[in-house]
Amino acid sequence: MKKTSLALFAALLLSTTAHAQIANDKVKIGVLSDLSGIYESGAGNGSVEAVKIAVEELGGKVAGKPVEVLAGDHQNKPDVGASLANRWYDVDKVDMITEVVNSAVAFAVLDVTKQKNKLMMLTGAGSADFTGKACAPDNSVHWVYDTYELSAAVGKTVSQLGKKWFFISADYAFGAALEGGLRPVLQRNGAEIMGGVKHPLGTSDFSSYVLQAQQSGADVIALNNGGDDTVNALKAIREFGLKAKVMGFGLDSPLAIKAMGLATAQGAYNVNPWVNAEDADTKAFIDKFIQRRKTFPGSFQVGTYSAAKQYLKAVEAANSTDPKAVLAKIRATPVKDVFTQDGVLRPDGRMVHSVALTQIKAPSESKSEWDLTKVIAKLAGDDVFRPIDADGGCPAFAKK
């Protein structure tokens, strides 16, 4: 503890006012992610590759200075993430850290980033507190999604999917958080909650729960779980011939959908922060990504690509790596790229953009290996992200 406060003090002494130039004649981006654990497939090495693609597309240089990409594994441990961030900022002179899947780690890295007055662009972490009580408008940007937006977006689907909902939730913090966020939002949108079950993590047989969902008479079943639990639940729902629609938080991974097979997964819904515009730029990026990673990019990876590219363009425009100067440039122009067509970076650090309600395609609709989902509806960013002056938002922007 003493050591950290000493280091903190030293850092404060050393940190001077904003450099109006690019320090060290190099721009360095650190991709801090889970490179070996449960989040790897949706983030991890794919995110590192996404940043590298962004750098290559800009010719490896901005403002005449070479760009370097570092990759680090936080192992889902906040202390590991924080010490790596410290080393990156102090020793390796990293200018911006991105991705940081896992909110617990991201909170720790945010503290370091604020102390050193650097910049963090979050594309993997989900807690809405990053633009809430933990907001750091000058040092952090929340790019892809957050938990507030997830529930709000699902709430918006009530008119489309149906009014009677049933929850199948994993019986631990994650499932409880999803369900807890969903309940009030659904009720606000006029939905009726017919019931719910909590199942132990890692359940292989969902038939009992599925029958209960069926007998509840629900129109929509929300699967508040992830990984194999989502896969097995959806399989059981199909096997027992349920007519209800399925909304699954765990259905955002192209790999998981592919593992399940379209025959089983078809028709299920998911809210995806990435709206695939299917234009030439997007196709080019996806092709590059598949070529290198042998898999379709997930929304976090596309978001990381987008954040890195917007960052580098802003560095070029500002001719500086100073966080405030860079953020001012990103805020000045709407974000329009592979990740979003209508992004706006708000003063509190939230990048507001449309999200997609997607549906998994039927086998007959799928034209190629990775042609798995289609966009059913676009939900406007202002309708799903927490308003800047709402309760729970960034205190600096609260209603007076």
Add this chain to the structure above:
Amino acid sequence: MSSQVIFGQLVVGLINGSFYALLSLGFAIIVGLLGIINVAQGTFYMLGAFGSWMLLNYLGIGYWPALVLSPLGAALLGMLLEKTLISRVYHLDHIYGLLLTYGLMMFIMGAFIYFYATAGRPYPVPEELRGGYDLGFMFLPKYRAWVVLMAVVFCFGTWYAIEKTAIGRTLRAATENPQLTRAFGINVPALLTFGFGVGVALAGFAGVMAAPIYSVSPLMGGDLVIVIFAVVVVGGMGSILGSIVTAFSLGLLEGLAKVVYPQGSNMVIFVIMLVVLLVKPAGLFGHEK
């Protein structure tokens, strides 16, 4: 609570009971005949499921041949392990057999995780068994009905073979008194190897049956073996009939628990095991020695 819910859950319980029965049958045979507490039984179940997945994906061989080939493959591997490793601990305390098979389980599971990772893999329901029956109170998928049917056939068949046929009598004789059985000119070690093979094949068979319903993954048998162990203890160590009856009853009780208190459904069997061990330590169908 409506009778619909209860009926539905009872049917589901029966289906789950079928899996427990198939698995505990093999476990009970091995523990009854060989005195080995085969913790690797869940691994052979996984191998059965993975075997059918490999047959389909590498060789294009479908469900029906896999139903025979995959358990056979598991049995061959099992018999090889019995000959080379497990047969060496017969004369030692039970704990050695348990530790040895535990090690085998960790080894085989670890190897599969290394090569195939832990994500589940899909296995399609065979064409002939798609669709289902509307029972009025629920929709019963054809495949699940098939599982129940097969479980009943195999349970009865195994019980009959062990209790009523000549080969069953010889097997039982070989465990009761190997010395004397050998005196009759019967090759006891070969018989034990065969017994182990049969037990393993049953687990492999359950694995093939499970493949289309659950995700095929290296972890699939790991937790199940604890439940199976509890079933066999409640039924009475080594009692074939006891395992069958307990397995089906457990499935039904668990089904009811999932309606009343879902979070606790995983505990039901262990609570029952505690009570049975306190009241009748040899198990419901076991005999005190």
